[in-house]
Amino acid sequence: MLTADDWAILRTSAILRDLPRADLAALVDERSVRSLERGHVLFQQGDPARAFFLMLGGQVKLSRVNPGGDEAVVHIYGAGESFAEAAMFLGGRYPVAAEAVVASRVMLIESDALRRKVAERPEIAFAMMASMSRHLKVLVDQIEKMKLLSADQRVAEFLLGLCGEKTGAVALSLPHEKSLIANRLGMKPATFSRAIARIRDLGVEVTGNQASIRDTAVVLAFVNRSAEE
Amino acid sequence: MLTADDWAILRTSAILRDLPRADLAALVDERSVRSLERGHVLFQQGDPARAFFLMLGGQVKLSRVNPGGDEAVVHIYGAGESFAEAAMFLGGRYPVAAEAVVASRVMLIESDALRRKVAERPEIAFAMMASMSRHLKVLVDQIEKMKLLSADQRVAEFLLGLCGEKTGAVALSLPHEKSLIANRLGMKPATFSRAIARIRDLGVEVTGNQASIRDTAVVLAFVNRSAEE
């Protein structure tokens, strides 16, 4: 079922926002919605890519798993975001796996239908390219952070990211399980836990999934401090 | 000056290949070509992004530099590849810096002109999206490798990548300075050097910029071996 909230999300999503209502209706209907319980695998890496997805609610992680079973979380998407657009162009296979990390609802949009729409409405192409560019930038950011920041700095940086525009003293809640955040940041749960303990003297307090920062400026200075100084 | 070779490259580049000659001529001319000596900085991160680039020859690295001066190489492009398409869509700033690592020639293509072309010829949009998808996948691969593979495995994997389709006994030459490769793989030159020494017993020999692999299958098995086994 497509609720009013769902429509609101479709209308604000970067990719579909510019589509006239009639075109949108041609692309999606209530059968396109998938409800996923926690742990449900939307697709495996290597599966044929016949659709891309728009998050209506919940959280889905994209990850790579190697033969030995170790997992690398590439990104976690929440309501309003879209993912796997790129797979439409990559020889038809998903290069990552997608799994719901909490109960979620996603809208599935067929690649073929979308391709046809794009051909007839170039402005969607721009929207898609913009979306892919953002994904690209997120990944570049992630690579930079993995290479240049310590575990403590990555954790601090992650918390800062959660503050959004807010500065000064901020209270916030962690969006995912800690072990999932740890993986996203490229470290083990134990290291994450210790990192939290170590940055406590920067005025960062975490209990359960509630966190508080005494002064974002202090944390920012810590993140920007490079290794040698 | 646009040589015949240059035209050949334009004609095979993923993005411009499908453009009729007349449209192509409207986009590029000999004034679009930039010759860069080694070390020349094409753009800094944060510069306004008014163009994207197509490599005609040589090598250009994209990297992030943090305030302390540490550098994270994100990717290195060679002849025929294009980069910075995404910047056209990211609020007009390059999120990385581009620097020639050897003397190079690049073709500069104005964002505005290309946007207009895309609007009038949707098939270019598909080509661009395909190109961006490939970049996306390269980055995902890189993140996975950084998180899941040891330094030795990353070096081995890198060498395998240079083999292309060839299997069995392969001889090859390193495409860049070792310190640059090291950075691309997310390690220090010293670590790279030691990694090479350690994988010698897999039948990998490197002297200067010449390398040889006795049996790619052995190396592949080593790369795919996960941490615990």
Next chain:
DNA sequence: AGCTGGCCTTGACTTAGGTCAAGCAGCCTC
């Protein structure tokens, strides 16, 4: 030829982060 300046390698040492495992706190079920 001899000098100079980049790279690269190697050695000795340090350290961040991983590993393994034990305890502990919530939370759900019965």
Next chain:
DNA sequence: GAGGCTGCTTGACCTAAGTCAAGGCCAGCT
């Protein structure tokens, strides 16, 4: 409320990779 999950923290220990610094090897100059 007892039992058992599941996820988090903490401690003791280990190891991969970074750091620092000394040599070595070219390649390009003069």
